[in-house]
Amino acid sequence: MFQVQITTGGDAPIFRQIVDQVRVAVVTGKLSIGDPIPSVRALAAELVVNHNTIAKAYAQLVRDGVIESQQGRGYFVARKRQIYTQAECNRRLAAALDPVLSEAVTLGFSTDQILAFVEKRLRRYANASTTKDP
Amino acid sequence: MFQVQITTGGDAPIFRQIVDQVRVAVVTGKLSIGDPIPSVRALAAELVVNHNTIAKAYAQLVRDGVIESQQGRGYFVARKRQIYTQAECNRRLAAALDPVLSEAVTLGFSTDQILAFVEKRLRRYANASTTKDP
Amino acid sequence: MFQVQITTGGDAPIFRQIVDQVRVAVVTGKLSIGDPIPSVRALAAELVVNHNTIAKAYAQLVRDGVIESQQGRGYFVARKRQIYTQAECNRRLAAALDPVLSEAVTLGFSTDQILAFVEKRLRRYANASTTKDP
Amino acid sequence: MFQVQITTGGDAPIFRQIVDQVRVAVVTGKLSIGDPIPSVRALAAELVVNHNTIAKAYAQLVRDGVIESQQGRGYFVARKRQIYTQAECNRRLAAALDPVLSEAVTLGFSTDQILAFVEKRLRRYANASTTKDP
DNA sequence: GTGGTCTAGACCACG
DNA sequence: GTGGTCTAGACCACG
Numbered sequence: 240m241f242q243v244q245i246t247t248g249g250d251a252p253i254f255r256q257i258v259d260q261v262r263v264a265v266v267t268g269k270l271s272i273g274d275p276i277p278s279v280r281a282l283a284a285e286l287v288v289n290h291n292t293i294a295k296a297y298a299q300l301v302r303d304g305v306i307e308s309q310q311g312r313g314y315f316v317a318r319k320r321q322i323y324t325q326a327e328c329n330r331r332l333a334a335a336l337d338p339v340l341s342e343a344v345t346l347g348f349s350t351d352q353i354l355a356f357v358e359k360r361l362r363r364y365a366n367a368s369t370t371k372d373p
Numbered sequence: 374m375f376q377v378q379i380t381t382g383g384d385a386p387i388f389r390q391i392v393d394q395v396r397v398a399v400v401t402g403k404l405s406i407g408d409p410i411p412s413v414r415a416l417a418a419e420l421v422v423n424h425n426t427i428a429k430a431y432a433q434l435v436r437d438g439v440i441e442s443q444q445g446r447g448y449f450v451a452r453k454r455q456i457y458t459q460a461e462c463n464r465r466l467a468a469a470l471d472p473v474l475s476e477a478v479t480l481g482f483s484t485d486q487i488l489a490f491v492e493k494r495l496r497r498y499a500n501a502s503t504t505k506d507p
Numbered sequence: 508m509f510q511v512q513i514t515t516g517g518d519a520p521i522f523r524q525i526v527d528q529v530r531v532a533v534v535t536g537k538l539s540i541g542d543p544i545p546s547v548r549a550l551a552a553e554l555v556v557n558h559n560t561i562a563k564a565y566a567q568l569v570r571d572g573v574i575e576s577q578q579g580r581g582y583f584v585a586r587k588r589q590i591y592t593q594a595e596c597n598r599r600l601a602a603a604l605d606p607v608l609s610e611a612v613t614l615g616f617s618t619d620q621i622l623a624f625v626e627k628r629l630r631r632y633a634n635a636s637t638t639k640d641p
Numbered sequence: 642m643f644q645v646q647i648t649t650g651g652d653a654p655i656f657r658q659i660v661d662q663v664r665v666a667v668v669t670g671k672l673s674i675g676d677p678i679p680s681v682r683a684l685a686a687e688l689v690v691n692h693n694t695i696a697k698a699y700a701q702l703v704r705d706g707v708i709e710s711q712q713g714r715g716y717f718v719a720r721k722r723q724i725y726t727q728a729e730c731n732r733r734l735a736a737a738l739d740p741v742l743s744e745a746v747t748l749g750f751s752t753d754q755i756l757a758f759v760e761k762r763l764r765r766y767a768n769a770s771t772t773k774d775p
Numbered sequence: 776g777t778g779g780t781c782t783a784g785a786c787c788a789c790g
Numbered sequence: 791g792t793g794g795t796c797t798a799g800a801c802c803a804c805g
Binding site: 278279312313367 | 778
């Protein structure tokens with residue numbers, strides 16, 4: 240069963256936490272193509288959050304092709320497709336990655352340590368990254 | 374000589390750029406314990422930035438124990454270094470990294486591509502990677 | 508001077524009207540790269556509309572690469588870049604175009620009339636479509 | 642025999658798909674004045690759709706003068722055809738078309754590409770283009 | 776029941 | 791001054 244958990248009063252905006260968790264659920268296979276995700280109002284009630292906040296998160300997931308809405312039935316996990324050009328993908332990844340790498344360096348991690356750390360965290364998505372291997 | 378460079382109109386807040394650069398300079402050895410750093414007004418003038426922005430950055434650096442103020446003489450690199458335990462460093466890096474990695478996978482990057490990307494972006498901190506090697 | 512006008516109580520959502528008008532201003536050359544667009548709060552006051560509505564419109568324009576925000580200075584017309592893959596562009600154009608073509612047919616327009624109509628309306632963007640000719 | 646086909650889970654509301662298909666059928670001559678159209682409940686059963694949806698579509702068609710109800714006998718294609726003046730038709734088409742064209746230009750399509758795209762999409766209404774040719 | 780849009784107003788971050 | 795996020799609540803469209 241797909242569960243969302245948010246921490247309030249922290250640094251990460253609520254809607255971004257939701258976006259991230261749905262994305263993780265999809266890339267780790269906890270959610271499969273066609274699976275329904277909680278309705279906007281139901282999730283808002285469950286998380287004790289305004290429904291606009293959920294709507295904003297879902298809208299972003301739709302824009303990125305992760306989910307899609309079906310006429311009054313709700314949102315469902317979408318078939319994966321390439322939306323952005325390679326240059327745009329690179330630009331987005333760099334924009335997201337650079338502040339994190341900067342923080343890692345200030346925390347005292349060396350290049351090798353960071354690379355090992357990234358590799359370790361990526362193992363959680365192993366099934367996603369090997370889908371093209373026979 | 375210690376130099377700060379900021380990029381305006383970007384996504385990273387100016388005060389954070391200053392904080393990060395001072396921290397990186399300390400971690401990589403460009404700044405040593407006791408070294409003076411530019412005064413608030415001098416740096417504000419040099420970067421053509423509101424001096425409140427510089428003051429905010431320095432306040433955060435003092436809070437984090439990276440620099441300290443000496444009454445009326447200015448700011449200097451503090452002797453205190455390790456603020457967080459290794460476990461806490463790992464926890465913070467994981468928290469910052471995970472959403473980026475899930476976005477990378479969603480964008481279609483493979484594990485190898487992400488690792489190569491990280492390595493490339495890390496070259497901007499080249500000297501940081503040699504501080505721990507004998 | 509760049510002006511936005513909305514019609515309320517109609518069929519088109521306010522935020523979409525704003526998106527369209529900024530887009531038209533850019534592709535017709537009324538707004539050039541680097542030009543500022545009205546601030547969120549200023550435009551909200553001028554149109555007697557909630558600022559969230561303006562923010563939503565601007566966020567969509569940012570996502571599509573039409574404008575970009577600069578650190579506390581406001582929004583500016585962005586340099587044009589290719590964000591979406593060709594397949595995604597085709598998908599988006601088809602999704603936007605099909606309902607309009609269906610309406611045109613039900614209004615009694617023939618294929619030739621529709622094509623002539625499209626060509627006529629496109630002349631307003633003539634300067635935009637010829638930028639690559641020497 | 643007159644057939645309605647709907648695509649569920651898409652972006653176009655079901656009731657609008659029905660309205661459009663009846664209008665297109667009338668404009669292209671597939672349905673003639675006085676022809677019966679399926680009853681609300683029959684069509685609802687055939688399309689596996691809520692009968693309120695069918696009723697809503699038929700109500701709109703009645704409002705637009707495309708069909709009329711004959712007490713207890715069902716709905717029939719009405720004689721009345723031209724509702725809007727040519728100027729009004731042009732105004733409506735322009736209002737619907739302009740936002741799509743500005744989006745197309747923003748997506749990077751040239752005038753020629755847009756015209757070719759429109760022509761291609763219009764082929765789905767092939768018979769519509771020959772109704773006015775002798 | 777589903778989602779979409781909008782308002783009025785609050786509080787925060789950045790400069 | 792700029793933009794970003796969120797709430798509480800309303801009203802609408804679609805089925």
